[in-house]
Amino acid sequence: MVKFMVMFRMAAQGAAFEETYNNFLARVEQMPHIQRRQVVDVWGSPLGEADYYRILEVYYESRDAMSESLRSSAGQEAGAQLQSLPGGSFEMLFADVYEEEGGQTLSEDAHDESVD
Numbered sequence: 001m002v003k004f005m006v007m008f009r010m011a012a013q014g015a016a017f018e019e020t021y022n023n024f025l026a027r028v029e030q031m032p033h034i035q036r037r038q039v040v041d042v043w044g045s046p047l048g049e050a051d052y053y054r055i056l057e058v059y060y061e062s063r064d065a066m067s068e069s070l071r072s073s074a075g076q077e078a079g080a081q082l083q084s085l086p087g088g089s090f091e092m093l094f095a096d097v098y099e100e101e102g103g104q105t106l107s108e109d110a111h112d113e114s115v116d
Contacts, residue, residue, distance in 0.1 A: 001059055
C-alpha cells in the first residue's frame with residue numbers, strides 16, 4: 001500500500017484556508033482508486049506548538065493506482081485547487097505503507113511463553 005500526504009502548515013489556517021481546503025477535499029473525493037483517506041487535525045507536538053495544522057493522507061493499493069488517480073481529471077482539479085493556496089503553506093509527500101497484522105508487539109513475558 002502507498003499513500004499521498006498533504007501537510008498544511010499552521011500559517012495556512014483561517015476562513016480562506018478552510019474554504020479552499022473544503023473545495024480541495026471535495027475534488028479529492030472524486031479521484032479514482034482511493035482505498036482510504038484520513039484527515040489528521042494536529043494539536044501539538046512533544047516540543048510544543050507543531051509546524052502543521054492539518055494532514056490529509058490518501059491511501060492506494062499501488063504506485064500505479066496512485067499515479068493514475070493523481071493524473072485523472074479529478075486529480076488535476078484537486079491539484080489546481082491546492083495550488084491556489086499561498087506558496088509554502090503546504091508540503092506533499094509520497095510514501096510506502098507497512099502495517100503488521102494486529103499492530104501490537106508482544107511483551108517479553110508473552111514472547112517467552114509463546115516460545116515454550
